[in-house]
Amino acid sequence: MISLGIVLAFGALVLFGGWAVTAGVATRSLSAVNAVFLSYVASITLVGGYVLWMRRPISGTGTDVGFALLSGAFLAIGSISFYAALEKGSIAVVSAIAALYFVIPVIVGVVYFEADLSTANVAGIGLAIVAVVLISS
Numbered sequence: 001m002i003s004l005g006i007v008l009a010f011g012a013l014v015l016f017g018g019w020a021v022t023a024g025v026a027t028r029s030l031s032a033v034n035a036v037f038l039s040y041v042a043s044i045t046l047v048g049g050y051v052l053w054m055r056r057p058i059s060g061t062g063t064d065v066g067f068a069l070l071s072g073a074f075l076a077i078g079s080i081s082f083y084a085a086l087e088k089g090s091i092a093v094v095s096a097i098a099a100l101y102f103v104i105p106v107i108v109g110v111v112y113f114e115a116d117l118s119t120a121n122v123a124g125i126g127l128a129i130v131a132v133v134l135i136s137s
Contacts, residue, residue, distance in 0.1 A: 020098075023083055024091035032083035039079070096135040100128060 019039075026035040058065070078101075085094040103125060109115035 020082075020091065020095045024086045024095075027083055027086045032080055032087050035083050036076070036079045040076070093136045096132045100132055103129075 023035065023039065026039070030038070060068075082094070082098055085098070106115075106117070106121075106125060110117060
């Protein structure tokens with residue numbers, strides 16, 4: 001049986017793919033910053049509505065709240081960069097390169113959180129990088 005985590009991950013894959021495509025279309029006539037702004041208006045409306053509907057108060061340590069806010073800053077700046085790249089480049093190439101974002105948490109996980117990587121993990125990362133190089137050429 002497939003775990004709920006895997007099902008949700010595939011949902012994220014499809015939704016992030018839809019985000020990349022619609023962002024590419026939006027930047028045909030909108031500036032990157034305006035397209036990001038409008039996408040964030042939609043995002044905060046949906047997430048805010050969900051939080052209110054679920055009646056989930058914001059609670060956690062100050063450190064974790066700080067990291068949540070920092071992650072939002074990374075997301076906002078990364079989104080502006082992604083949309084700006086879409087204005088200038090091919091959606092296939094830009095999306096493929098940006099999709100390698102997972103390498104950063106892998107490196108941080110190994111260096112700071114002592115995560116273990118198997119040979120298969122390292123080979124998978126290497127093949128993903130090769131795939132992006134091939135898509136980008």
